[in-house]
Amino acid sequence: MSTLRMFRKKPDDPGFFGKLGFYFLLILGALVSIFPFYWMFVVGTNDKGAVFHVPPLLTIGDQFFENFKRVLDKSDFFQALGNSLFVSSMVTISVVFFCTLAGYAFAKYEFPGKNMLFVFVIATLIVPQQLGVLPTYVIMAKLHWIDSFKALIVPAMVNAFGIFWMRQYISSAVPTELIEAGRIDGGGHFRIFWRIAVPVITPAMATLGILNFMTVWNDFFWPLVVLKNKEHFTIQIALQQLFTTRDGLDYGMIMSATFTATLPLLVVFLLFSRWVIAGLTSGAIKS
Amino acid sequence: MAEPVITSPHAESKRPFFTEQRRSRFTAYTFISPFFILFSIFGLYPIFFTFYLSFFKWDALGPMKYVGFKNFELITTDPTFWISFSNTLIMGLMGTVPQVMLALLLAVLLHSGMTRFKKTFRILYFMPNITSIVAVTLVFSTLFGNNGMINWLLNGIGLESMAFNSGWWGVKIAISTMVMWRWTGYNAILFLSGLQSIPMDLYESAKIDGANRRQQLFFITLPLLKPFIIFVSLQSTIGALQLFTEPYVFLGQSGTGSTRQEGITMVTYLYSEAFRNGFFGTAAATAVLLFLVTILFSVLNMLISRGGGRQTGGKKA
Numbered sequence: 001m002s003t004l005r006m007f008r009k010k011p012d013d014p015g016f017f018g019k020l021g022f023y024f025l026l027i028l029g030a031l032v033s034i035f036p037f038y039w040m041f042v043v044g045t046n047d048k049g050a051v052f053h054v055p056p057l058l059t060i061g062d063q064f065f066e067n068f069k070r071v072l073d074k075s076d077f078f079q080a081l082g083n084s085l086f087v088s089s090m091v092t093i094s095v096v097f098f099c100t101l102a103g104y105a106f107a108k109y110e111f112p113g114k115n116m117l118f119v120f121v122i123a124t125l126i127v128p129q130q131l132g133v134l135p136t137y138v139i140m141a142k143l144h145w146i147d148s149f150k151a152l153i154v155p156a157m158v159n160a161f162g163i164f165w166m167r168q169y170i171s172s173a174v175p176t177e178l179i180e181a182g183r184i185d186g187g188g189h190f191r192i193f194w195r196i197a198v199p200v201i202t203p204a205m206a207t208l209g210i211l212n213f214m215t216v217w218n219d220f221f222w223p224l225v226v227l228k229n230k231e232h233f234t235i236q237i238a239l240q241q242l243f244t245t246r247d248g249l250d251y252g253m254i255m256s257a258t259f260t261a262t263l264p265l266l267v268v269f270l271l272f273s274r275w276v277i278a279g280l281t282s283g284a285i286k287s
Numbered sequence: 288m289a290e291p292v293i294t295s296p297h298a299e300s301k302r303p304f305f306t307e308q309r310r311s312r313f314t315a316y317t318f319i320s321p322f323f324i325l326f327s328i329f330g331l332y333p334i335f336f337t338f339y340l341s342f343f344k345w346d347a348l349g350p351m352k353y354v355g356f357k358n359f360e361l362i363t364t365d366p367t368f369w370i371s372f373s374n375t376l377i378m379g380l381m382g383t384v385p386q387v388m389l390a391l392l393l394a395v396l397l398h399s400g401m402t403r404f405k406k407t408f409r410i411l412y413f414m415p416n417i418t419s420i421v422a423v424t425l426v427f428s429t430l431f432g433n434n435g436m437i438n439w440l441l442n443g444i445g446l447e448s449m450a451f452n453s454g455w456w457g458v459k460i461a462i463s464t465m466v467m468w469r470w471t472g473y474n475a476i477l478f479l480s481g482l483q484s485i486p487m488d489l490y491e492s493a494k495i496d497g498a499n500r501r502q503q504l505f506f507i508t509l510p511l512l513k514p515f516i517i518f519v520s521l522q523s524t525i526g527a528l529q530l531f532t533e534p535y536v537f538l539g540q541s542g543t544g545s546t547r548q549e550g551i552t553m554v555t556y557l558y559s560e561a562f563r564n565g566f567f568g569t570a571a572a573t574a575v576l577l578f579l580v581t582i583l584f585s586v587l588n589m590l591i592s593r594g595g596g597r598q599t600g601g602k603k604a
Contacts, residue, residue: 022396022399025392025393025396026393026396026397026408029393029408029412029472030408030411030412032468033411033412033414033415033468033472034411034414036415036418036423036426036427036430036468037414037418039426039429039430039436040422040426043429051429051432051435052432052433052434052435054434054439055439056436056439098321098322099322101318101319101321102318102319102321102322104318105314105315105316105318105319106319109311109312109314109315109318110311110312110315111311111312111315111316112312114315117319117323121322124326124330126525126585127330127334127578128525128528128529128577128578128581129529130529130554130557130574130577131333131334131337131574131575131577131578132329132330132332132333132334132336132337133333133557133561133574134333134336134337134340134347134561134567134570134571134574135332135333135334135336135337135340136329136333137347137561138336138347138567139328139329139332139333141347154325154329155325155328155329155330157321157325158321158322158325159322160322160326163319163322189310189311189314190314193318214417217419218417218418218419218420218421220419220420220421220531220532220535220536221531221532221554221558224535225558225562235419236419236421239419239421239422239425240421240535240536240539243425243428243536243539244539251429254425255425255426255429258421258422258425258426261419261422262418262419262422265417265418265419266414266417266418269413269414269417270410273410273413274406276413276417277409277410277413277476280413280473280476280477281476281477281479281480
């Protein structure tokens with residue numbers, strides 16, 4: 001686009017100032033989006049008083065390790081991080097495996113009740129999580145799973161969204177002829193799934209995995225309900241615990257912890273952002 | 288779809304119970320069974336049990352005592368429940384309506400042909416969503432502090448400071464802002480993918496017919512985006528009704544938990560009834576009411592979006 005054309009107004013063209021307004025709004029939106037991340041870091045690297053400095057402090061300080069040391073005194077930060085990593089990984093591996101299997105069956109097999117069962121799967125998406133929370137808690141208590149990772153992992157091992165999302169992808173990405181050819185060659189059902197389907201649909205599995213990992217990593221309500229002991233806390237609960245400290249709020253400490261806890265996910269997201277966003281948009285709404 | 292393939296060399300000779308068709312059906316059921324097994328135990332059964340439980344007095348330990356509709360009576364005569372109910376609706380409205388509109392605006396801006404760095408913007412807008420709500424709430428509670436940045440900005444433009452962490456409106460504004468910050472970009476990305484699915488030649492032919500930008504927006508973009516608008520507002524409504532973490536963490540700073548009236552929501556009410564007070568019956572009744580409200584609002588949402596679509600759409604696409 002030449003500069004000359006930017007100034008010549010066509011009936012359809014918003015013109016130079018229109019364009020300026022466009023970019024102004026877009027950049028403003030982007031700044032609002034990322035400012036809290038920066039702010040987290042600013043507070044986390046400055047001393048205690050920095051949060052309520054007037055005018056607001058916007059420069060990065062050098063107190064990060066001091067602040068973070070207090071985090072380690074007050075909480076089992078790295079243990080909590082490890083717990084989150086463990087729970088999220090277990091859930092994600094399981095979700096990806098079982099949802100892919102189920103999605104594959106719904107996409108490529110014929111069996112009585114298939115449509116009805118699939119509609120049922122979709123319908124479960126609408127039911128709010130809180131509706132079943134109390135009895136689920138009681139079940140966990142009966143199983144003696146309260147305060148154990150099993151309570152977090154087992155109920156989440158497969159979910160409706162994942163099945164839906166994998167089915168959509170598999171229907172279009174895996175040619176039925178390929179599967180039939182595999183059958184004719186005498187391959188077992190699981191073997192065909194593993195050797196023929198899975199390699200083709202790895203991108204979809206990766207997207208599902210990342211989306212799921214983020215959801216589990218960020219979950220707060222259910223871990224809050226079932227986890228009792230400090231050593232089992234996930235990172236979200238550990239962060240919240242720092243915030244409830246009675247002896248005055250030490251924001252430098254809180255933010256150094258929050259930032260450190262956010263960083264891994266941020267890095268993963270930035271590395272895989274294309275997949276995440278593509279997954280989100282194609283998985284969310286499709287006929 | 289997988290036609291029964293009966294070409295396996297062993298099929299004829301063995302004449303087994305497992306014919307090829309039976310085997311493939313069996314496999315399919317096996318593949319989908321993990322979901323149905325887990326969902327029956329940790330989804331379906333608890334849902335029915337919640338309805339059952341709402342008619343009993345129970346502390347989750349001792350024997351259950353049938354009380355009929357007493358639980359519903361108890362919570363509907365509890366002023367705190369109604370505060371939590373109205374808080375949920377007020378914050379839901381404050382957090383959802385402007386958010387969806389803002390998301391739509393951002394998506395339209397991003398979609399317009401002249402936007403460069405589209406991918407970068409998408410990533411930046413999506414970033415708030417990957418942060419945990421706990422982290423978001425912690426960050427915003429410093430921004431909304433009495434001497435925090437937001438009040439500093441308010442003073443800067445000549446307004447008075449607001450008690451964002453204790454005032455009736457202050458708390459609601461703070462919490463809905465957190466919700467908006469987290470979800471606007473996410474919804475904008477959804478809208479954007481909707482916009483990208485609209486065929487360009489529709490706009491071309493509209494231009495030939497002399498439609499200007501506004502007309503294109505109202506007669507092509509919005510009507511064709513309707514499924515996305517319905518989906519996003521439905522999802523946001525359901526999410527808003529389940530608001531929990533933001534008020535819980537934001538108001539939990541005194542160590543007393545978050546049953547503070549300025550920000551108590553239906554789910555916080557449910558949580559404190561069950562896990563703080565040990566009243567599982569009334570908590571179950573709250574869950575049932577929450578479910579009914581969710582259905583009510585989902586239906587309402589559908590009706591509004593449908594009606595709204597017809598008005599702006601003019602002709603059916």
